[in-house]
Every structure is written in structure tokens, then in C-alpha cells.
Amino acid sequence: MVVAELEALTSWYTQVVRHCVYAESHKLPAEAHPPSTLLLWCKQQAEKGLFNKKNVEALTLSYEALSESARVCMSAAPPTLSQYNALGANLETYIRDLHRLQQDLVEEGSKAVDLVTGLRTASGMRADLQREHERFERKGASFSIAHIAID
Numbered sequence: 001m002v003v004a005e006l007e008a009l010t011s012w013y014t015q016v017v018r019h020c021v022y023a024e025s026h027k028l029p030a031e032a033h034p035p036s037t038l039l040l041w042c043k044q045q046a047e048k049g050l051f052n053k054k055n056v057e058a059l060t061l062s063y064e065a066l067s068e069s070a071r072v073c074m075s076a077a078p079p080t081l082s083q084y085n086a087l088g089a090n091l092e093t094y095i096r097d098l099h100r101l102q103q104d105l106v107e108e109g110s111k112a113v114d115l116v117t118g119l120r121t122a123s124g125m126r127a128d129l130q131r132e133h134e135r136f137e138r139k140g141a142s143f144s145i146a147h148i149a150i151d
Contacts, residue, residue, distance in 0.1 A: 002102050006095070008035035013091060016070050020079050033067045034094070042101060051101070059097040066090040096131075103127055119150075 012034050039059060046056040069087040073079040079087070103124075120128065132143050 002038065002098060005035060005038035005098065008037070009091075009095070016074060016087070020073050020084065023078065034063060034070065036063065038098070039063050055097070055101050059094070059101060062090065062094040062097045066094045099131070100128070103131075 042051055042056045042059060045051040046053045066087075069083070069090045073083050073087050076083055129145065135141070136143055
């Protein structure tokens with residue numbers, strides 16, 4: 001399901017960028033909002049108690065930010081560099097949140113999240129740190145780590 005959503009998201013993003021670059025010759029994407037099938041399914045699963053609600057809320061917020069930045073870029077065609085960069089950053093955040101949710105599922109039914117507090121467990125944080133370190137190595141963007149032990 002995640003792979004299908006990422007494929008649909010890639011197709012949508014391509015249409016948005018084409019519209020921004022070639023506004024006069026390329027019509028608006030049929031769907032101004034990113035694909036939402038997986039998001040809706042995740043919300044349903046969270047309501048059933050099968051997903052951590054905080055992770056689904058984060059996914060919802062990143063979806064809304066992506067949708068808004070796409071709207072801004074398409075209405076401003078051509079968008080400014082900062083508008084286009086915001087679109088790319090919001091897409092990356094949404095994909096990261098999708099990936100985090102997928103990782104939670106893979107890690108034996110959300111063992112990466114404490115079901116009582118909704119906070120990441122040590123194993124969940126290790127996976128997040130590894131993923132962020134890999135992104136740092138690919139992109140060179142800085143990141144910080146803060147560790148607080150709550151017993």
C-alpha cells in the first residue's frame with residue numbers, strides 16, 4: 001500500500017512541477033491535493049487503536065502542509081524559489097512521515113512507539129537516528145540530537 005501511495009505521489013508531484021514550469025502549456029493536475037488514500041486508511045486504523053494517533057496526526061499535518069505549498073506554487077506559476085523549495089521540503093517531510101509509519105508497522109506492530117505515552121522507544125529512536133544520519137550523509141544538511149531519559 002505504501003509503495004502504491006508513493007507512486008501516486010510521484011505522479012502528482014510531477015504534474016505540479018510541470019504546471020509550475022510550463023503553466024501556459026500544461027493544465028492543472030486533476031487533483032490539486034496530494035493522493036490521500038493511505039492517509040485516510042491510517043486515520044481509520046488509528047481510530048481502531050491499531051496505529052499510534054500521534055504518528056497519524058504528524059502525517060496529517062505534513063499532508064496539509066504539502067497540499068498548501070502545492071496550491072501556492074500552482075497559483076503563483078511560476079513560483080518563487082522559496083515557494084518551490086517549500087514544496088520540496090514538504091514533500092520530503094510527508095515521505096519521511098510515511099516511512100516512519102511504515103517502520104512502526106514493520107517493527108512488530110508499533111514496538112517503536114510506547115503505546116501509553118505515544119513517545120518513541122529506544123529501538124524506535126535508533127531507527128530514526130540511523131535514517132536521519134543516512135539523510136545527512138546524502139544531503140549534507142545538519143541535524144541535532146537531544147536525549148532526555150524519562151524513568
